[in-house]
Amino acid sequence: MRDIFVEIWSTVRRNKLRTALTGFAVAWGIFMLIFLLGAGNGLINAMMLQSDRFLDNSMMVGGSYTSKPYDGLKEGRRIELNDKDMAVTGNSFPANVQETGASFDQNDLTFSHGDNYVSSSLSGVYPNEIEINKKEMLYGRFINDIDIEQKRKVIVLNEDDAKELLPQGTERIVGQYVDVDSLAFRVVGVYKADRSGMNSSAYTAFTTFRAIYNKGDKVETILFSFKGLDTQEANDAFEAQYRARINGNHRAAPDDERSVWIWNRFTQNLQMNTGMNIIRTALWVVGLFTLLSGIVGVSNIMLITVKERTREFGIRKAIGAKPRSILRLIIVESVVITTFFGYIGMVLGVAANEYMDSTIGRMKVDSGLFEATMFYNPTVGIDVCVAATVVMIVAGTLAGLIPARKAARIRPIEALMAE
Incomplete structure (x- = not known):
């Protein structure tokens, strides 16, 4: 060889x-x-x-404008979601819908702590926000059911805002109070900021937010996780049925696909x-x-x-x-x-x-x-x-x-x- x-x-x-x-x-x-x-x-x-960054089997739903005349009403009407829509979501689809939540946003607010301040936004959310939009807690906790029930004035800050408000020893801000414009909120947690543009707000209880900003029974977006929808066809059928139910609450045509928008993370994936x-x-x-x-x-x-x-x-x-x-x-x-x-x-x-x-x-x-x-x-x-x-x-x-x-x-x- x-x-x-x-x-x-x-x-x-x-x-x-x-x-x-x-x-x-x-x-x-x-x-x-x-x-x-x-x-x-x-x-x-x-x-x-x-x-x-998002839970695969989840959907976000928001109001938009009708594109068809229906039931004596013209097209172009603004559809605003409300508590009735949340109830339909949580109760009318038990085979598919799991945990239901909602959110409301308020932008361009000033957060201050002592002499430090930062401009940010505040979102009122339910506890399922942390699972659906995958937030990682660094210190403390997220919004819980008791906060929702008692309308507590608590807040969860993102990491970047917490560092601006308390540059040294950010973890010590948990338990202290932060002023949001003229209102004081007790900080209960700090979550990791990923700078995606989706995880940059501060969070408080949804019910607290609606009471402070006088939103009545309105809902900006509905968020829910689901199960049993494993194919594109099954998701399309569910969306059509769900949209028809929501449209029915607002006297919109059942097949009007523009009256509400649905962001389905599963079909996107x-x-x-x-x-x-x-x-x-x-x-x-x-x-x-x-x-x-x-x-x-x-x-x-x-x-x-x-x-x-x-x-x-x-x-x-x-x-x-x-x-x-x-x-x-x-x-x-x-x-x-x-x-x-x-x-x-x-x-x-x-x-x-x-x-x-x-x-x-x-x-x-x-x-x-x-x-x-x-x-x-x-x-x-x-x-x-x-x-x-x-x-x-x-x-x-x-x-x-x-x-x-x-x-x-x-x-x-x-x-x-x-x-």
């Missing part, structure tokens, strides 16, 4: 250009496959990171998953074609190799070399070259992905109002890298097998007469 490797090395040194072209075709095919998959995973992981699958498929197709080009390159160069060495093989057979020795020589040469350069391509592909990860893999777009991750963890599993390399090695072996068999069968006299 040592003699074979020595001979292969000698052949490589005599044919540097041919070997370099073969190696480049192999390494480039594997490198591009790993690099493309890594870049695609970076985009997909960023999309998943954004979607993970289905659409996102479809888009991500398309991206994955496209990347795999491009990557595999790149890999195929490397295989074709190896095949062509192995054919040229055999053609150039036909006279050599004829001399070998004339002095007693057996066909299987010639076959083994070509196969081993193909395997060695493909393995070596395939490994180089794999290492370079992994290195390129690691470089992307360390540079743009944590890149965020900051508009000043919100921050979003656009590219996250652009890496590929080691199993994919190894599999791509193994495929190239096997393909290189097969590419060398066909001309090797032809060379092993050629008669010495024919080989010696070859040009």
